[in-house]
Amino acid sequence: MSQSLEEIRSLVEKEVQAIHNIPVDESILNAIDALYEQIHVxxxxxxxxxxxxxxxxxxxxxxxxxxxxxxxxxxxxxxAQHGDLGVLQPNDILLVISNSGKTEEILKLLELADNLYPKIKTICITGHPENELGRTANICLSTGQPKEICPLDLTPTTSTTVMSVLGDLLVVMLMKKINFDKAGYAKRHHSGYLGQKSRMQ
Known part of the structure; x- marks a missing residue:
């Protein structure tokens, strides 16, 4: 099967369009506020x-x-089902990720976390807010349920791209909320090019 640059450009465009289709709504602001409250307050x-x-x-x-x-x-x-759930503390916040919202291990994790700390806050990143995970979490961030560019519509491709973008949005907006600066970055990133760059005047 011959392949072309035009086909590759089409795949790139589908990924870009999926990012544009991320639902940007109050749920993202609510997630940022919840993260700030649990972590920094x-x-x-x-x-x-x-x-x-x-x-x-x-x-x-x-x-x-x-x-x-x-x-x-x-x-x-x-x-987590074999003891690692012990890393969880009552003031923590859970961020769980499942495109389908049906992942048994993730749904079980929320059940176990609630049993350990009934008031634990939960955020999910999932395809659609009305799936099982979306209805279970306190705050649901929807990916917009993009169609995978995988020709079989099976391999996580576009969905993971959008998940990563949503993660970036949470990180960057929280950085802005706490006024995180290069000095703080340098203290946490000692080595490598980025560590050096963070120390440059």
Missing amino acids: KKGKIVISGIGKAGQIGQNIATTFCSTGSPAVFLHPSE
Whole structure:
């Protein structure tokens, strides 16, 4: 099968369009306020969870939060059922990610977290706010349920792109809310090019 640059451009455009279609509404502002309250007022942390490709996105979001002044950890939802749930503290906030909103391990994690701390705050990133996860979480951030560019419509591609963008929005808006600056970044990022760049006048 011959492939063309035009086909590649079309795939790029579909990814870009999915980003444009992210529902930008009050739920994002509510999520930022909730994150700020739990982390920077009540001195908790963000506990992020997902499985498979969504879990990989979650790990990236967690490390990005850490380097920008908001403590975060990644909790594998399966390991949570074998004792790792103990990382959760009452002032923390859960951010869980599942495109379908049906991921059994994530739904079970919310159930276990609620059993441990009934008032724990939860945010989800999922395809549609009316799926099971969307109805369970306190705050739901919808990806707009984009169609995957995978020719089988199976491999997480476009959906993970949009998840990553939503994570970036939360990180950047929280940075602005706490007035995070280069000095703070430098204290958390000692080595490498970015560490050096953060120290440049």
